[in-house]
Amino acid sequence: MGARPHVLLIEDDPDTREVLRLILEADGIDVTAAQDGLDALARLEEIHHDDPLTPCAIVLDYMMPRFSGAQFRARQLANPETADVPVILVSAVSDLESHAKAMHPFAMLQKPVDPDQFTSLVRQASIDYLSRHQARPPA
Amino acid sequence: MTGSFDDSAFRLAAIVESSDDAIVSKDLNGYIRTWNKSAERLFGYTAAEAVGRHITMIIPDDRRSEEDEVLRRIRAGLVVDHFETVRQRKDGSLVDISLTISPIRRGDEIIGASKIARDITEQRRLRQEALEANRQKDEFLATLSHELRTPLNAVLGYAAMLQRDSLDEERRRKAIDVIQRNAQILTELVGELLETSRIVSGKVRLVVDDCDLSTVVSEAVENIRPSADAKQLRLEQSIQPDVKIRGDAERLQQVMWNLFTNAIKFTPPQGVIKVTVSAEDGNARIVVKDTGVGVGADALPHIFQRFWQPEGVSRELGGLGLGLALSRNFVELHGGRIAARSEGIGKGTEFEVTLPLHAGAAISK
Numbered sequence: 001m002g003a004r005p006h007v008l009l010i011e012d013d014p015d016t017r018e019v020l021r022l023i024l025e026a027d028g029i030d031v032t033a034a035q036d037g038l039d040a041l042a043r044l045e046e047i048h049h050d051d052p053l054t055p056c057a058i059v060l061d062y063m064m065p066r067f068s069g070a071q072f073r074a075r076q077l078a079n080p081e082t083a084d085v086p087v088i089l090v091s092a093v094s095d096l097e098s099h100a101k102a103m104h105p106f107a108m109l110q111k112p113v114d115p116d117q118f119t120s121l122v123r124q125a126s127i128d129y130l131s132r133h134q135a136r137p138p139a
Numbered sequence: 140m141t142g143s144f145d146d147s148a149f150r151l152a153a154i155v156e157s158s159d160d161a162i163v164s165k166d167l168n169g170y171i172r173t174w175n176k177s178a179e180r181l182f183g184y185t186a187a188e189a190v191g192r193h194i195t196m197i198i199p200d201d202r203r204s205e206e207d208e209v210l211r212r213i214r215a216g217l218v219v220d221h222f223e224t225v226r227q228r229k230d231g232s233l234v235d236i237s238l239t240i241s242p243i244r245r246g247d248e249i250i251g252a253s254k255i256a257r258d259i260t261e262q263r264r265l266r267q268e269a270l271e272a273n274r275q276k277d278e279f280l281a282t283l284s285h286e287l288r289t290p291l292n293a294v295l296g297y298a299a300m301l302q303r304d305s306l307d308e309e310r311r312r313k314a315i316d317v318i319q320r321n322a323q324i325l326t327e328l329v330g331e332l333l334e335t336s337r338i339v340s341g342k343v344r345l346v347v348d349d350c351d352l353s354t355v356v357s358e359a360v361e362n363i364r365p366s367a368d369a370k371q372l373r374l375e376q377s378i379q380p381d382v383k384i385r386g387d388a389e390r391l392q393q394v395m396w397n398l399f400t401n402a403i404k405f406t407p408p409q410g411v412i413k414v415t416v417s418a419e420d421g422n423a424r425i426v427v428k429d430t431g432v433g434v435g436a437d438a439l440p441h442i443f444q445r446f447w448q449p450e451g452v453s454r455e456l457g458g459l460g461l462g463l464a465l466s467r468n469f470v471e472l473h474g475g476r477i478a479a480r481s482e483g484i485g486k487g488t489e490f491e492v493t494l495p496l497h498a499g500a501a502i503s504k
Contacts, residue, residue, distance in 0.1 A: 013289055015317050019296035026305045063285070092288035094281050111292040115299045 005126035006030040008047065008055040010040040010072065011090070012064040016111070020059065020090070020118070027119040029126075036064045037072030048082055053133055055085055057125035062091035062100060073103045084132065086125040090118075161236075161256040164243060167214060169194045169206060172251060181236075181258055183229030194254075197226045199233065213242045213252040223259065235259045279446040282459060286328055290321035331461045334393075335445065338468045345387040345472055352382045352391065352423050352494070356416050359395035363403065371408040378416040382423045384494050390469040391494075394477075397462035398427045398490050404458070405488065406431030421496050422475075428489040434481040442479055443467045470494065 007024065009031050011017035021031045032047055032055065034040035040060075047054050058076070062069040069089065077083050086106035093099055096108050106125045109118060155162045161178035165171050174189040182189070182197050189196070198206055202224060209219055219240040225233050236256045243251040297314040300306050306314055337343045360376050367374045402412045410430040417424050434442060441447045445464040463479075470477045475494035481487065 013293070015293035015321060016289060016296070019293050019300070019314075019317070022300055022306070022310070023296060026300065026303070092285040092292065094284035111288040112295045113292060115296060 004028055004030050005056050005123065005130070006032070006047070006051075006054040007057045007059060007122055007126065008040060008044055008085075009033045009059045010035075010037065010064070010069070011059070011061045012036050013061075016061075020113075023115045023118060024059075024122060027123075029119070029122060037067030037069060037075075040072055041067075041075055044076065044082055044085075048085075052081075053130065056129040057106070057122050058085055058087045059122065060087050060089050060105075062089055062093050062096065070100075070103055073105075077104075084129070086129055088121050088125055158255075161254075161258075163189075163194075163254045163256070164251055165194050165254065166251040167210065167249065169210060178256070181228075181234065181256060182226065188229075197228075199225060199227045209240055209252070213240060214249060216242055216249060218242070226256070235263050237262075275446050279460070282448070283328075283332075286459060287325065290324045293321045294318050294325070328459065331459055331465065334465055335461050338465065343468070343472065345390060347385055347387055350384050350386040350388045350391065352384050352386070352425070353378050353380050353416055355388050355391050356395055356414060356425060359392055359399060360414060362392075363396065363399040366400070366403050367412060370403055370406075372403060372406055373409075373411045375411060375413040376415070378414070379418060382416055382418045382496075384423050384473075384496055386473050386494065387469075391473070394466040394469050394492065395425070395427075397466045398492075401462060401490075402427055402429040402431060402488070405429065418496060422493045423496055425492040425494075426489060428487065430487045433484050433486040434479065434488055435484050439479060439481060443477070466492075 005028075007029055009017065009020055009024070011020060011033070012035055014035075017033055017035065021033055024031050032043050034043045040058075044055070044058075060069045060072060069091070073087060076085070076087070087103070089096070089100050089103065089105040089108045090111060090113060091100070091108075092111040096110055100108055106128065107121045109121065155173075155175050158175060158177055161181040162173075162175045163171060163178050164173045171189050171192055171194055174184070174186040178189070179185055184196070195203060195206060205224060209222075212219055219238060222238045222240070224236060224238060226236050227233055235258070237259045239255045240252050242249045243253055294317075297318050301311065301314055334343070356378055357376070360374060360378075364374055399412070399414075406412060406429045412427065412429045414428075415424075415426045443463050443466075446460045447464075448458070448460040467477050470492055473494050475492060477490065477492050480489045480491070
């Protein structure tokens with residue numbers, strides 16, 4: 001595992017995906033991006049296969065066409081290999097909490113996100129995951 | 140109480156007979172003893188047909204157990220108050236009613252029950268309409284929140300990155316483009332909301348002038364072309380020149396923009412959108428036809444309703460469900476008509492706008 005945390009970012013809106021990626025990268029976090037839940041499942045397997053300590057967190061949009069955030073989360077939880085990677089749910093849905101409680105996310109953020117709060121939560125989730133897997137947390 | 144027993148009994152009978160509610164009495168075994176005029180109207184049986192028969196004649200089979208419970212309560216001296224249920228008319232049709240049933244006493248003894256039934260079909264329909272309106276309002280607010288927050292996220296995120304000076308030159312330029320584009324999306328959303336609010340409060344005014352409809356449509360086609368190209372859609376036009384009306388060019392541009400964005404949204408890549416403008420029989424006629432997903436027969440009557448969106452589509456494809464409703468309002472303010480046709484799901488949609496060629500007098504200002 002490298003010195004930087006590596007997260008999976010799943011977001012269907014291209015502008016939002018790009019800006020969230022830039023915000024994370026500017027904070028020293030590596031990003032693999034996916035455009036919907038189905039694309040994300042393939043990416044998740046790939047990067048986890050390459051390095052079992054990645055991704056150390058998943059940033060997940062709730063509402064996406066083709067394969068929603070909830071569908072992705074259900075499939076992720078069903079796979080013991082990646083089930084405990086923490087998920088930060090980011091959504092423009094107004095009553096996110098009532099919709100998303102059952103998905104057991106590490107944290108929920110409503111769009112528009114505050115960049116500092118966002119990166120801080122992604123770091124916390126990464127540290128949480130890496131410490132559970134007995135790796136040295138990122139600086 | 141004043142007056143003789145006969146006098147008061149006569150008055151009571153007159154009140155019962157003239158009541159708008161169906162009033163029925165029955166004995167403790169459920170046999171009907173009296174049946175007023177409103178009961179005749181509500182259930183379709185005359186008093187002669189009903190008296191002496193068992194009350195179950197108006198109770199649908201799947202609700203027979205209700206009568207046992209009612210009789211149990213009456214025997215115990217209890218009242219059944221505003222119990223909403225369904226009863227069956229003589230012709231077999233069902234009617235929604237509210238029932239109030241009270242014991243009839245002779246001294247201390249309970250000898251039967253009086254039953255007041257009110258037809259609540261209209262009340263139920265209004266309640267259902269109110270619930271549906273409320274559901275649509277909630278759905279609209281959720282959509283509005285989503286549609287506003289998504290572009291805001293891009294605007295604020297990129298603004299924060301610019302403020303921190305953490306982008307190289309190429310990304311700086313891109314950030315400014317994204318901010319501009321998303322701010323434009325927000326401006327259009329707010330514009331749609333304000334237009335809707337003006338229409339609802341009757342404050343829309345047309346700025347009527349000589350208007351070259353052929354030019355309005357040609358300009359709208361050029362404005363929308365980049366979006367069609369981006370989605371690999373072919374935009375075809377057959378525009379008769381010099382089709383002139385009296386109208387508000389800006390509002391008509393808006394109508395065309397709404398019809399085109401709608402066609403682009405619901406037509407998959409490689410599809411075709413065709414617009415024709417012609418003048419015939421005293422009317423200007425604009426047709427926008429696409430090879431898109433089409434509209435089911437059940438949805439077609441609703442597509443011009445405010446806030447209406449096809450099932451499951453709203454949040455995926457964006458939009459507030461206001462564009463077509465606004466378009467209809469603008470066209471009607473011009474004294475024209477707008478109609479939608481579709482052969483069904485997967486078979487494309489055609490919108491036709493007709494506007495009077497000499498609309499000056501017809502336009503409502």
